[in-house]
Amino acid sequence: MPTPLSTYRLQLRPGFGFDATAAVVDYLADLGVTHAYLSPILQAAPGSTHGYDVVDHSKVNEELGGEAGFDRLGQALGRAGLGLVLDIVPNHMAIPGPQNRWWWDVLENGPSSVYASYFDVDWRPPEAKLRNTVLMPVLGDHYGRVLEAGDIRVFRVGGRFEVRYFDHRLPVAPRSIDALLMAAAMVIGGADGAPNDELESLASALGRLPPATAVDTDSVRERHRDKEILADRLGQLLEADPAAAAAVDAEVDHLNHDADALDALLERQNYRLAFWRVAGAELDYRRFFDITTLVGLRVEDPQVFADTHQLVLGWLAEGRLDGLRVDHVDGLRDPRRYLARLAQASGGSWVVVEKILEAGEHLRDWPCAGTSGYDALADIGVMLVDPGGEEGLTAAWASFTGGTADIGQAVYEAKREVLRGPLAADVGRLTELLVAVCERHRRYRDYTRGEHRAVLEEVMACFSVYRTYVDADGAGVGPDDVARVEESTAQAAERRPGLDADLLGFLADLLLLRVPCDRPGCPEAELVMRFQQTTGPVMAKAVEDTVFYTQTRLISLNEVGADPACFGADVAGFHAANAERQARWPTSMITTSTHDTKRSEDVRARLALLSEVPERFGELCRRWSAVNEQHRVAGLPGTDAEWLLYQTLVGAWPLGADRAAAYMTKATKEAKVHTSWTESDPAYDDAVIAFTRAVCTDAVFQGDLAAFVEPLVRPGWVNALTLTLVRLTVPGTADTYQGQELWDLSLVDPDNRRPVDFGRRRQLLALVGGRTAADLWADTELVAAGAPKLAVTTAGLRLRRRRPDWFGAAGAYEALAALGAAAPHVVGFTRSSTGDGAPPGGCAVVVPRLPLGLDQAGGWKDTVVELPEGTWTNVFDATTWPGGEAAVDDLLGAFPVALLVKE
Numbered sequence: 001m002p003t004p005l006s007t008y009r010l011q012l013r014p015g016f017g018f019d020a021t022a023a024v025v026d027y028l029a030d031l032g033v034t035h036a037y038l039s040p041i042l043q044a045a046p047g048s049t050h051g052y053d054v055v056d057h058s059k060v061n062e063e064l065g066g067e068a069g070f071d072r073l074g075q076a077l078g079r080a081g082l083g084l085v086l087d088i089v090p091n092h093m094a095i096p097g098p099q100n101r102w103w104w105d106v107l108e109n110g111p112s113s114v115y116a117s118y119f120d121v122d123w124r125p126p127e128a129k130l131r132n133t134v135l136m137p138v139l140g141d142h143y144g145r146v147l148e149a150g151d152i153r154v155f156r157v158g159g160r161f162e163v164r165y166f167d168h169r170l171p172v173a174p175r176s177i178d179a180l181l182m183a184a185a186m187v188i189g190g191a192d193g194a195p196n197d198e199l200e201s202l203a204s205a206l207g208r209l210p211p212a213t214a215v216d217t218d219s220v221r222e223r224h225r226d227k228e229i230l231a232d233r234l235g236q237l238l239e240a241d242p243a244a245a246a247a248v249d250a251e252v253d254h255l256n257h258d259a260d261a262l263d264a265l266l267e268r269q270n271y272r273l274a275f276w277r278v279a280g281a282e283l284d285y286r287r288f289f290d291i292t293t294l295v296g297l298r299v300e301d302p303q304v305f306a307d308t309h310q311l312v313l314g315w316l317a318e319g320r321l322d323g324l325r326v327d328h329v330d331g332l333r334d335p336r337r338y339l340a341r342l343a344q345a346s347g348g349s350w351v352v353v354e355k356i357l358e359a360g361e362h363l364r365d366w367p368c369a370g371t372s373g374y375d376a377l378a379d380i381g382v383m384l385v386d387p388g389g390e391e392g393l394t395a396a397w398a399s400f401t402g403g404t405a406d407i408g409q410a411v412y413e414a415k416r417e418v419l420r421g422p423l424a425a426d427v428g429r430l431t432e433l434l435v436a437v438c439e440r441h442r443r444y445r446d447y448t449r450g451e452h453r454a455v456l457e458e459v460m461a462c463f464s465v466y467r468t469y470v471d472a473d474g475a476g477v478g479p480d481d482v483a484r485v486e487e488s489t490a491q492a493a494e495r496r497p498g499l500d501a502d503l504l505g506f507l508a509d510l511l512l513l514r515v516p517c518d519r520p521g522c523p524e525a526e527l528v529m530r531f532q533q534t535t536g537p538v539m540a541k542a543v544e545d546t547v548f549y550t551q552t553r554l555i556s557l558n559e560v561g562a563d564p565a566c567f568g569a570d571v572a573g574f575h576a577a578n579a580e581r582q583a584r585w586p587t588s589m590i591t592t593s594t595h596d597t598k599r600s601e602d603v604r605a606r607l608a609l610l611s612e613v614p615e616r617f618g619e620l621c622r623r624w625s626a627v628n629e630q631h632r633v634a635g636l637p638g639t640d641a642e643w644l645l646y647q648t649l650v651g652a653w654p655l656g657a658d659r660a661a662a663y664m665t666k667a668t669k670e671a672k673v674h675t676s677w678t679e680s681d682p683a684y685d686d687a688v689i690a691f692t693r694a695v696c697t698d699a700v701f702q703g704d705l706a707a708f709v710e711p712l713v714r715p716g717w718v719n720a721l722t723l724t725l726v727r728l729t730v731p732g733t734a735d736t737y738q739g740q741e742l743w744d745l746s747l748v749d750p751d752n753r754r755p756v757d758f759g760r761r762r763q764l765l766a767l768v769g770g771r772t773a774a775d776l777w778a779d780t781e782l783v784a785a786g787a788p789k790l791a792v793t794t795a796g797l798r799l800r801r802r803r804p805d806w807f808g809a810a811g812a813y814e815a816l817a818a819l820g821a822a823a824p825h826v827v828g829f830t831r832s833s834t835g836d837g838a839p840p841g842g843c844a845v846v847v848p849r850l851p852l853g854l855d856q857a858g859g860w861k862d863t864v865v866e867l868p869e870g871t872w873t874n875v876f877d878a879t880t881w882p883g884g885e886a887a888v889d890d891l892l893g894a895f896p897v898a899l900l901v902k903e
Contacts, residue, residue: 003350003369003587004323005800005807006734007037007085011595011753013049017061018069022076024758029080030765032797035322036077037085037735039595041070042311045094049753050595051087052327053094053294056101057308074320083322085350088312090299090338091331092288093119097169103295107134108171110212110270114224118304120286120296126432130284132213134271137279137292138168147263152273153256154265156249159235163266165273174227176268178207180255181234184247199244202234212270277678283425288331289537290422300333305341316346323350325372325589330355330466330536333529336366336475343367352589352733356540356561358465363585364478370581370588373735374561377592379569379577380726381559381604383827384719386850387568389611396618397553400625401639407551407565412495414542414550415461417672422541426534430456433527437510440523447503455492455504456531462491466536470513472525477512485511548598549671552644556607556651560596568611571827571849575815578829582731586809590732592723593740595753600737600746603651605723606716610650612852620708621646627701631694636687641668645692652745653709657696663747664692715851717743717783718896721792722827722847725897728796729831729845731813741793742786764790774877774894788895795875795899799843805833806842816844818888820863825854826888828865844872846891846898860889872900 008028010021021036028036040051043059051061060067077084095103102115110116111123111132123132139146146152146165154172155162161172185199209227210219238245255261266273274282279292286296299305315321326342329335335353342351351368357375394405419427431453438444438452468481489508493499509515510524511531517524548558557564581588592601599607610617624646625639645664649655668675668688675681675688695701720743728734739746739756742764746752764787768776773791776782800807816828825848832842846865848854869883876895891898 004035004733005804006033006797007035008033009037009737011039012064014063017064018073019065022073025076025080027762032794032801034801035083035085040087040089045096052089054089055094055099085323087325089327091328092294092296095295104171107271111215112212112220112223120298122284125284135274135284136271137274137276139275142275148259154252156252159231173269174206175209178203180251184251187247188243198237205230280422281424313345316349326353329353339366339368359563361465370585373589373591376590378562382566382569383574384608385568386611389614390567392614400621401643405553410547410551412461414546415538418538418541419457436523444506455499455507458492458496459488460535460538462488463535466539467532470528472528545670549667555647556604559598578730578813582813586731588732589735590727591735592727593737598748600744601723602720602743603745605719607651609712609715609852628695631691633687633690637691650709657693660696661689661692664688718851721897724792741790772877777895805839806831810834817866822860822863825850841903844900863888870902872902875899
């Protein structure tokens with residue numbers, strides 16, 4: 001199967017399914033990509049707009065067109081000569097109701113469900129009320145209030161019964177309806193007072209089912225078989241006997257009007273209905289982050305792996321699929337073991353993983369092609385930021401907001417909040433494990449539960465990476481794991497001197513397998529594996545979903561995979577990162593916009609310019625704040641939200657009031673400073689919306705904003721062209737996010753998942769094909785339409801497709817030397833083939849950076865790049881260049897970036 005050279009990411013949803021995708025396949029082929037790359041396509045929750053909430057791994061999503069639609073898409077791809085890459089979700093499933101038959105069966109049958117082992121549920125938590133029970137925190141108020149208000153009701157569906165609470169549906173345990181059926185049997189019994197034989201028989205049989213706590217294989221099999229037979233029998237009886245049906249329905253109606261009786265029935269279920277607010281502290285199943293409607297899968301179980309991957313592996317074997325992007329790999333119990341199993345089952349298919357690498361962290365030596373590209377996004381983005389602007393912008397931000405640029409401290413504090421808030425239940429689960437471990441070691445058995453929890457919270461708050469990858473079942477501990485654990489425990493001791501040093505050291509020894517484990521699955525090993533699954537969500541919730549919205553000094557740096565503390569980078573570091581990627585992960589994905597990025601690549605490209613004019617931007621923000629004072633409501637919103645808003649308006653200008661208000665609502669709730677999704681402040685929320693709408697329609701402010709932004713638009717486009725050409729030519733598999741081949745000023749989801757106008761893109765592509773990029777750059781109307789970016793995109797993609805030997809695993813990457821006064825403003829490198837007998841030729845890329853500083857310095861002047869020997873043709877203006885020194889002023893005179901080819 002072919003390794004993808006380039007991909008085009010498409011977000012499928014109801015309204016843009018397989019047939020709509022098939023309709024743009026010819027456009028993708030003309031653009032130059034080698035593979036379409038789809039968001040998840042297995043059956044998702046009804047109405048899903050993203051596909052990550054899978055409910056059935058055995059079906060293709062019917063709302064996208066089902067199996068037939070997927071077949072038609074495959075045929076269209078085949079005719080166009082394109083391959084297919086798919087995003088998959090092995091970590092979790094959605095639990096919306098009966099659509100997820102596995103979870104429905106677990107709720108119906110508890111630990112005795114044939115699917116109980118599929119999900120990461122703690123059936124033996126310390127709270128007696130939750131043993132052998134799943135907590136379902138779906139109620140809008142306390143259970144007793146909701147029950148007494150009559151909002152919880154029972155419904156009969158044939159021979160089965162459901163509990164319903166508004167849109168929530170849950171099954172009734174078969175054993176628990178025995179009393180209801182017996183009461184109905186008595187109502188329609190004989191004249192002698194004897195109950196109805198059929199209903200009595202069914203009631204007795206249901207009551208004799210093996211209890212939900214029986215987990216031996218025979219009991220589970222018996223229960224599953226018999227409860228299905230009995231439900232079918234009951235359904236047939238009630239359909240054939242109207243009197244029996246009426247009696248049963250009357251008992252259901254009575255139940256729904258008797259809170260005590262309904263409560264008694266609910267107490268017999270294998271789940272516990274609860275107020276949604278208790279989820280953070282008491283939830284007994286692993287989730288995706290803190291989303292209670294996404295339950296963790298135990299994909300480490302071979303049967304679960306087989307059942308969740310059956311369709312995908314079949315498509316890979318049949319050649320209908322060429323590669324995979326694995327979502328949230330850090331959520332898995334053992335990513336390395338999972339990827340090894342996937343590689344074996346798929347025959348070594350191309351697989352990339354969604355993995356966020358922190359500063360100084362490297363992808364482990366896993367059996368995959370690399371990451372989904374966030375590391376490359378960070379490397380490219382930071383290159384566009386001027387390190388010289390850090391002091392000025394930091395001072396301006398601090399003066400305006402009162403904030404401090406200690407991002408490490410901000411992350412630490414956010415983690416502490418996460419550990420005590422939305423992920424408190426996960427910490428509680430770890431605490432009970434640590435208690436159990438300490439009970440097995442006499443030196444540590446006298447520590448209190450509070451002390452156990454304190455050391456766990458502190459060590460996790462001090463973790464500098466998403467997680468470690470200690471393998472308690474075989475591979476052991478790597479040097480990176482040792483370094484991370486020792487670093488975090490040392491920091492924990494420093495930050496919290498009151499922590500017991502012995503207990504802290506014992507935890508470190510446990511996490512590094514220095515404490516003997518006497519049997520497979522022992523508490524010591526379980527603690528290690530669960531700790532590793534918990535630190536990732538803690539990091540994500542604290543950084544991506546909190547700090548990125550509070551540490552807003554320069555928000556182009558606040559991106560998934562990036563480090564806001566890293567304010568700019570030199571060209572040498574950029575080249576070193578690319579050389580390493582070519583050597584270690586030559587087919588890793590390279591992306592600069594995704595469905596998860598906080599703002600599009602073009603917004604970030606423009607915002608990076610603020611690093612070149614930090615004092616000017618700070619002065620303007622103070623002036624704008626004075627102009628907009630009239631729009632505040634009781635002094636709200638604060639200056640923190642105002643600074644974020646002004647940057648957002650600059651980056652996405654022109655931005656309408658509706659989109660701006662929607663963004664600011666999400667941003668302020670994610671920041672969790674004045675309001676949040678779970679603890680909203682209506683007065684603050686209303687003030688944010690009112691202020692945002694007012695400034696977006698204030699003629700004076702908008703005029704001043706436009707006067708500042710308009711001179712940045714063209715330099716922002718230059719940055720965007722640099723970013724685009726680099727993405728398409730550095731080592732790795734180049735990914736283009738839907739619509740990004742034109743200028744796109746999208747913000748965080750759902751803004752970045754809006755429908756793409758492919759008709760407009762087709763028209764522009766036809767136009768681009770007849771003109772040089774240099775001509776397009778001279779046409780003001782076409783520049784505004786995004787034609788130059790389209791020209792760069794198609795030139796890069798078509799070259800990759802035509803000369804895969806320059807860009808794949810056999811390719812070479814070499815930095816080009818730049819000399820002269822403006823050398824720090826130019827980035828150049830070559831791509832070519834390696835090895836004996838490699839085809840001759842190669843390409844050279846020359847792009848600018850920090851364009852405002854370049855103009856202020858008087859342009860390129862004497863700056864040159866050293867081209868390798870030979871004759872080079874610039875595909876953007878058809879000029880030719882000999883090897884040796886090439887004047888950058890001439891090379892980039894007609895078009896901002898250069899792609900030179902030597903055949």
